Amino acid sequence: MKKKLMTLFMGTALVMGLAACGGGGDDKGGGDTADAGGQKIYDQKCSSCHGGDLKGAVGPNLTQIGSKYSKDEILNIIHNGQGGMPPNVVTGDDADQVAEWLAAKK
Numbered sequence: 001m002k003k004k005l006m007t008l009f010m011g012t013a014l015v016m017g018l019a020a021c022g023g024g025g026d027d028k029g030g031g032d033t034a035d036a037g038g039q040k041i042y043d044q045k046c047s048s049c050h051g052g053d054l055k056g057a058v059g060p061n062l063t064q065i066g067s068k069y070s071k072d073e074i075l076n077i078i079h080n081g082q083g084g085m086p087p088n089v090v091t092g093d094d095a096d097q098v099a100e101w102l103a104a105k106k
């Protein structure tokens with residue numbers, strides 16, 4: 001009887017399920033769509049290093065990053081990387097949204 005192995009495989013498959021990102025009908029112009037978008041992008045791309053609650057892990061705490069850097073400076077860090085942080089973890093519109101969201105964390 002080797003049922004234990006099966007259970008293990010099922011668990012792993014579930015964890016991998018959230019990889020895809022739902023792009024689509026996201027028109028610009030609204031002011032508050034960036035908020036939800038930024039959070040989502042952060043959760044997917046940044047939280048592994050900066051922590052699920054922004055409190056830091058491999059990377060530093062970002063809970064008050066908005067009082068240290070402007071949106072443009074954060075965008076710059078995202079594009080170029082900094083120290084142990086790799087460049088272009090996110091790009092384009094996603095980078096813009098996450099930078100705007102973080103710049104509001106003061």
Ligand code: HEC
Pocket residue numbers: 042045046047048049050058059060062065068074077078082083084085086089090098099102
């Ligand atoms: C692979 C791990 C990793 C990922 C992924 C990552 N970072 Fe970082 N991040 C770091 C590390 C490490 C530093 C510290 C760099 C240094 O100054 O030595 C850092 C620094 C920063 C800083 C500057 C903090 C400060 O106080 O100077 C910002 C802002 C930042 N990251 C934002 C982000 C955003 C936004 C994302 C997602 C798009 C992200 N990071 C993804 C590891 C990561």
